[in-house]
Amino acid sequence: MKNHVVLVVSIMVVLFLVLTISVPVTGYSHPSASVLVVPYIFQANSIPAAGLIQPEELIKLLAAPQGEKPLLIQVGSHVLYQEAHVPGSEYVGPASSAAGLEKLRQRLQSVARKTRIILYCGCCPWGHCPNIKPAWELSQSMGFSNVKVLYIAENFGTNWVDKGYPTAKGD
Amino acid sequence: MRYLWILIGAAGLLLALALASRHRSPGHTGQLQPGSQAPEFSVIALDGKQLNLASYRGKVILLDFWATWCGPCREEIPIFVQLQNKYRDRGLQIIGISMDDGPEPVRQFYRDFHMNYPVALGGARLGELYGGIFGLPIAFLIGRDGRIDAKHVGPTNPSMWEGEITRLLAENGSSAGEFNPAVSNRPECYLAACNVQFNALRRRDRVKFAPFNSSTTNVLSMT
Numbered sequence: 001m002k003n004h005v006v007l008v009v010s011i012m013v014v015l016f017l018v019l020t021i022s023v024p025v026t027g028y029s030h031p032s033a034s035v036l037v038v039p040y041i042f043q044a045n046s047i048p049a050a051g052l053i054q055p056e057e058l059i060k061l062l063a064a065p066q067g068e069k070p071l072l073i074q075v076g077s078h079v080l081y082q083e084a085h086v087p088g089s090e091y092v093g094p095a096s097s098a099a100g101l102e103k104l105r106q107r108l109q110s111v112a113r114k115t116r117i118i119l120y121c122g123c124c125p126w127g128h129c130p131n132i133k134p135a136w137e138l139s140q141s142m143g144f145s146n147v148k149v150l151y152i153a154e155n156f157g158t159n160w161v162d163k164g165y166p167t168a169k170g171d
Numbered sequence: 172m173r174y175l176w177i178l179i180g181a182a183g184l185l186l187a188l189a190l191a192s193r194h195r196s197p198g199h200t201g202q203l204q205p206g207s208q209a210p211e212f213s214v215i216a217l218d219g220k221q222l223n224l225a226s227y228r229g230k231v232i233l234l235d236f237w238a239t240w241c242g243p244c245r246e247e248i249p250i251f252v253q254l255q256n257k258y259r260d261r262g263l264q265i266i267g268i269s270m271d272d273g274p275e276p277v278r279q280f281y282r283d284f285h286m287n288y289p290v291a292l293g294g295a296r297l298g299e300l301y302g303g304i305f306g307l308p309i310a311f312l313i314g315r316d317g318r319i320d321a322k323h324v325g326p327t328n329p330s331m332w333e334g335e336i337t338r339l340l341a342e343n344g345s346s347a348g349e350f351n352p353a354v355s356n357r358p359e360c361y362l363a364a365c366n367v368q369f370n371a372l373r374r375r376d377r378v379k380f381a382p383f384n385s386s387t388t389n390v391l392s393m394t
Contacts, residue, residue, distance in 0.1 A: 077238065078272045082295035084305050094272075096240055124307055125325055128242035154325060155306020169295070 043133045044126050051136065053118060053148035055159055058086075062166075068116055070148075075104060075135040076121035084161050086120065086150075087168040095121075095138070096130035104135055108142055117147045122156025203302040205320060209234070209313045210300045214268075214291040217278055222266065222291050225317075230264040231339040232313040233332070234301075236293060238270045239280040241307040243326035248284050250329045254336060255288045261340045262315070268293040270304060314339050 053061075061070065072089035074081050081091045092107050093100030111117070117139060121131045132149055139147045152159045161167055203210075209224065209232070216222040224232070235251060237244035248267075255265045267290035269277045274292055281290055298304035301311065310327070312320045312335055320339055323331075 077240075077270060079270045079293065079295055079298065080305060080307075083298045083303055094240060122306060123238070124241050124243060128326075130240050130242065157303060157305025157309075158324060161303060161305050 044129050047133060047136050047149055051147065051149055052151040054151055055163070055165065058118065058150055059165055062086075062088075070116040070118045071111065072118050072120070073104070073107065073135075074121065075100065075119055075131045076123040076129075080123060080156065082170055084156065084167040084169050086160070087166050089120070091171070094131050095135035100131070101134055101138060104138055105142070108139065108144065111144075113143045114146055115144070117144055118150055119147065120150035120152065120156075122150075122152040122160065124155060126151065126153050203311075203319055203322065205322075206318055209311065209317055209319050212297055212300060214293070214297065216289045216291040217274065217281055218289070220289075222289050224266070227264045227266070228317050229315050230262045231258075231315055231336060232311075233263070233265045233336065234268065234311040234313060235265065236268050236270055236298070236301070236304045236307060236309045238307050239276045240271070244308040245284075247308060247310075247326065247329075248286065250332065252285060252287055254332060258336060258340060263336055263340060264288065267291070268297060270294075270298065270307060312336070312339060314342060 061067075069088070072086055074085055074089050074091050075093070075095040077094060078091060085091070090107070093103040095101050095104055108117075119132065119135045119139065121129050121135075123129055123131065129152075136147065136149050211223070211225050213221060213223045213225075224234075233251065233254070235244075235247070237248065239245070251265050251267075255263060257263075265288040267286065267288060269290055270293050271277050277290065277292065280286075293304070301309075306324065308323075308325065310323045312323075314320050321335060
């Protein structure tokens, strides 16, 4: 009996090691890959640090049993939203376009100005995101005082999906 | 005996955690390892023709997921146009999959940037097929045998592209010959190799690619 138990445990441990070591769950890139540094006007960098929320903080916020849940709005690509988004978040359209910005304005029109709002995109590396700054500026111009922007350094895949944070897909 | 059952329980928990980590997100990229077969797909390209990945078997394929609103994508595409020109005869085929929400901006972009390779609209399903395209740009290099050689997430150094492409072209096919990694690590050499007047784009030691408007067209016209 004791030998059987040891055998079962050994198999489980081996399976665990195989599953966790052989399958990289964070994707891959060529070992020699490097990042091209291109001078660029990093428009998203002008959003003040006080206006940012890190993914880890948002996870804690969403997991908290009590407290007001934020209004989560994705202001980027619809295709990327369909593939994966933060559960419970709404899609309004890319804020870099006039149409997307107008949809955001309409969505926020009836929202109380003290509502906790979190805007996010994640389409591109932070400095290259065309959507997040216009969305942030609109929220400020409309008088919202409790808005945070989710800081996504690389993209939604690298900084959210690959970290195993919860996602939903579809509309 | 009781300790053995605790041990079994702990091992079972570890096993469950390992399984959960494999299925923790939709379409995670773990399924597309280097060396795995590139998933086949068939879509309608902007020109109305059918675009089948399988029909390019035997060529080295650079499959680029991009969008017109994506800054790094716009910076890379003139480079891809140059690469397509330079290595077409040796067997390079670049394929662009736009993740835009509609075709109109893509058609305009295609004309403005003088794109010389097939482009089709993608979508969530195609993205999921490739392990999830959760940000842009993302590009796959696929060898002549249809297997994925590399995946690049985010902007990538142009000399890196050329190095990898020529290496793949040389495998079971024509030799790239003139590529010299020691030289091509310098972006200006890469561009010089493409007969582009790099100095017009250069600012000190930094690389500055053409902006997203008419000057990009100027660069392309120099090829």
